[in-house]
Amino acid sequence: MQVGSERARRTLAFLRHRISSGEWPINSKIPTEPELMQLIGVGKTTVREAVRSLATVGILEPMPGIGTFVRSRMPVSSVLTDYLSEFSVSDLLGYRRALELEAAQQAARHRTDEQLAEMRRALDPSNPPPEHPFGRGRGRAPGQFHFLVMEASGNNLLVGLYAGVVRALRQAIAAGTVVEMTDIASRLRDHLDLLAALEAHDVPRAAHVMAQHVENDLAPADPS
Incomplete structure (x- = not known):
């Protein structure tokens, strides 16, 4: 740079x-x-x-x-993004799920009080969500809260890989090949449940909540 x-x-x-x-x-x-x-x-x-x-x-x-x-707090490898874009959206979403699950478990073990406080601020309803450029109904890539969970894992390689995945997901969303499956209220509820698991250092619960959330969050668009 x-x-x-x-x-x-x-x-x-x-x-x-x-x-x-x-x-x-x-x-x-x-x-x-x-x-x-x-x-x-x-x-x-x-x-x-x-x-x-x-x-x-x-x-x-x-x-x-x-x-x-x-789009990221750290540099994103364009080589990684280009590589990921060669795979199907199902493969991309599956890879994203694997990274999210590992991050949730590691964050439950390693998160700090300062990181928890930052997550709470990100979910505070008095703070308006970041302006989203795709518009209602176009789907949204994972945002600030997910990146904070990744960072709380303490694994910089996870963070870097995830940034590349999100960049590839954003391209898929813009192309209409990935769509949002949950509403804002459901997404917030999942995030609050995960925050509670991280606060309690509950590794199995964190993995379970994240797995359910990611499973229902984004999906390949219906080709019909």
Whole structure:
């Protein structure tokens, strides 16, 4: 992730900090270009250079006419995403399920109080969910809460693989080959059940809740 000027490096550091700290959650829209220029005190070219650098590694995703969205806290391997896109959506969803189950079990063992607090904030109904670019009825890729569970597993390889899976899933959702199967209320209930299992260090319960959630969350689109 190389940027040229000192201003661009400072801008890149500013963006990375806002993302890695969780101030800009996964799937949230970052401030507009003029807002970033004012926040950081740099010009348009510098902002674009830093945003383009983060977009290249999958941390940000610009969507013309909509805005730029946070997609990961860490760089995402484009090689992995391209590789995953060669498989069927059923295979992709199955791989996602395996990663989610392992992460839930490891998070139940290793999560910290600080990580639990961050998960609670992500599920707090007083905090509006991140703006979602696909629109109602188009399905949604796993978001902030799932990434927090992955990070709480303590396994950076899991986090990196999962970021690639989510990027591939997002492409499948945009193409209409993967659809959402649950509503917001059901998704929140599952997340709260999982949070309770993680809080109690209940490994079997965490695995059970995550398995049920992932099984019902996303599915291949009906070819008919």
